[in-house]
Amino acid sequence: xxxxPGARRRGVAETTAAIERATVDLVLEHGYDGVTVDMICRAAxxxxxxxxxxFKTKDAALLGPDLPRIDERAAREFIVSDGPxxxxxxxxxxxxxxxxxxxxxxxxxxxxxxxxxxxxxxRQMERLAEIEGELREIVELRLRQQAIRxxxxxxxxxxxxxxxxxxxxxxxGVMRYVGMSWxxxxxxxxxxxxxxxxxxxxxVIRKLA
Amino acid sequence: xxxxPGARRRGVAETTAAIERATVDLVLEHGYDGVTVDMICRAAxxxxxxxxxxFKTKDAALLGPDLPRIDERAAREFIVSDGPxxxxxxxxxxxxxxxxxxxxxxxxxxxxxxxxxxxxxxRQMERLAEIEGELREIVELRLRQQAIRxxxxxxxxxxxxxxxxxxxxxxxGVMRYVGMSWxxxxxxxxxxxxxxxxxxxxxVIRKLA
DNA sequence: GGCATACTTGCAGTTACTGCACTACAACCT
DNA sequence: AGGTTGTAGTGCAGTAACTGCAAGTATGCC
Numbered sequence: 001x002x003x004x005p006g007a008r009r010r011g012v013a014e015t016t017a018a019i020e021r022a023t024v025d026l027v028l029e030h031g032y033d034g035v036t037v038d039m040i041c042r043a044a045x046x047x048x049x050x051x052x053x054x055f056k057t058k059d060a061a062l063l064g065p066d067l068p069r070i071d072e073r074a075a076r077e078f079i080v081s082d083g084p085x086x087x088x089x090x091x092x093x094x095x096x097x098x099x100x101x102x103x104x105x106x107x108x109x110x111x112x113x114x115x116x117x118x119x120x121x122x123r124q125m126e127r128l129a130e131i132e133g134e135l136r137e138i139v140e141l142r143l144r145q146q147a148i149r150x151x152x153x154x155x156x157x158x159x160x161x162x163x164x165x166x167x168x169x170x171x172x173g174v175m176r177y178v179g180m181s182w183x184x185x186x187x188x189x190x191x192x193x194x195x196x197x198x199x200x201x202x203x204v205i206r207k208l209a
Numbered sequence: 210x211x212x213x214p215g216a217r218r219r220g221v222a223e224t225t226a227a228i229e230r231a232t233v234d235l236v237l238e239h240g241y242d243g244v245t246v247d248m249i250c251r252a253a254x255x256x257x258x259x260x261x262x263x264f265k266t267k268d269a270a271l272l273g274p275d276l277p278r279i280d281e282r283a284a285r286e287f288i289v290s291d292g293p294x295x296x297x298x299x300x301x302x303x304x305x306x307x308x309x310x311x312x313x314x315x316x317x318x319x320x321x322x323x324x325x326x327x328x329x330x331x332r333q334m335e336r337l338a339e340i341e342g343e344l345r346e347i348v349e350l351r352l353r354q355q356a357i358r359x360x361x362x363x364x365x366x367x368x369x370x371x372x373x374x375x376x377x378x379x380x381x382g383v384m385r386y387v388g389m390s391w392x393x394x395x396x397x398x399x400x401x402x403x404x405x406x407x408x409x410x411x412x413v414i415r416k417l418a
Numbered sequence: 419g420g421c422a423t424a425c426t427t428g429c430a431g432t433t434a435c436t437g438c439a440c441t442a443c444a445a446c447c448t
Numbered sequence: 449a450g451g452t453t454g455t456a457g458t459g460c461a462g463t464a465a466c467t468g469c470a471a472g473t474a475t476g477c478c
Contacts, residue, residue: 012456036433047458052435085417122335129331143416159412166386166413173382177375203368204375207352208294208414221425245464256427261466 016054016065018044020110021103023061027113032062032120063124064110068093070134079142086205087198089171090178092138093131115183125176132168139171140164174201225263227253229319230312232270236322241271241329272333273319277302279343288351295414296407298380299387301347302340324392334385341377348380349373383410 010018022043026035037058041048055061071094078088114120143160174197182192219227231252235244246267250257264270280303287297323329352369383406391401 010456015456037435038433048435049459050457053457056435058434118338122338126331129327146416159409162409163413163416165390166383166409167417169382169386169389170379170413170417171382172385173378173380174375176381177378180378181374200368200371200375202418204372204379205414205417207355207372208376208379209411209418219425224425246466247464257466258428259426262426265466267465 012054015044015046015050017103019046019051019054019061020064021106023058024106024110024113027062028109028116032113032117059120059123062110062113062120063127066095068095068128068131070094070131070138075138078138079145081142082146084198084202084205085139085142085167086171086174087194087201089135089139089167090174090197091194092135093128093175111183115180121180121183125172125179128172128175132172135171136164136168139167143167221263224253224255224259226312228255228260228263228270229273230315232267233315233319233322236271237318237325241322241326268329268332271319271322271329272336275304277304277337277340279303279340279347284347288347288354290351291355293407293411293414294348294351294376295380295383296403296410298344298348298376299383299406300403301344302337302384320392324389330389330392334381334388337381337384341381344380345373345377348376352376 019040022040023035026039026043030039037048037051040058040061041051044051051061055065070092074092074094078092081088114124140161143164144157147156147160178192178197228249231249232244235248235252239248246257246260249267249270250260253260260270264274279301283301283303287301290297323333349369352373353366356365356369387401387406
């Protein structure tokens, strides 16, 4: 068909990046609902079909392909540690970008675009749910380890699975807090400080009992 | 237009109920993605336009119109209480049904339908976000009250707003846990037992420090 | 009977998204 | 060189959720 001369000039990565850039910039300008996939396609110079070949959904083009992952090394340390559980657990999750963004500042603009809309923010947080299972297992390992060291009896050990479940849900709350408080800062702010979060969490937990 | 004889026979409430029933039953049978709005309309005996006059979205027809609300009386007690914060806070939220379901058991079937799909479960939980602001204010009031009684200084009081924010996010996690653990039980199980949740939470929080 | 009101409807249009068949280009093989 | 294969992209037709508009029909009230 009438493919313009020049198609196939750029590789996958370039096209993907072009779509991402167009999406973020347009959303910053018009808001998420004010942008249609067609607008993005025109701005990125691709057909709609190509857009959906690169991203499963409109959301995905804005949120980016970077899924949260568990840092294996941190997990091993976490399991045997005796420090503050929730604060340490926050460090388990890494948002490791699968590829460095060719456009510096894209990350910052993306975050600004996402945090402008609470629905998108929620959608972003939903991604955490995908690793919740793994997280629960790790937490359970740690709790079991500690219980055994403390000489727990049969009954106590039996309850650990449920405790891990609760902790994981609390943890999801903490992550949401960290994410939100990060997005509220100035755009050039550094990533959230682990020690600071740990300190605030410690204060809060003392009041919960 | 060719409105069938018999339109206008039933009032709003009846039509709404018919749509809800059809939605829940069809989703139970085919799963959320296996059901189209058209199918629901045929089953409920209404046009698609009418469907969308009664419910803003397909989601809404399944999740039901009952928004979570804050129990004012419980809130007043909560603010001055000295008990376990998180466990007590769970009691603040009520899912008060705006109208009694004409079909008993619809509630149970609905819950079964929702909890079958994790995405819907997440969507359901998102509704909590709508009252998060109110919740945060109430938590902040309580924390402030306690801090003053304990003779807190200026610096401590300044940090309370952020602490309330953290607690609210933790609370969202707890609610999610309660909701999920409820949906996992047998369908005829009673609503979750507050005391039970409180006990489990207490055990967990002791381990967090 | 006439009239306002409540409830419903059809229709046309937009937007997100999918499957299929196809082209253009590049690299590789013989 | 000529043919094959693989990759990146396109067009088109179709489905599904949803919206605005302009109606139609039954009902209660005068």
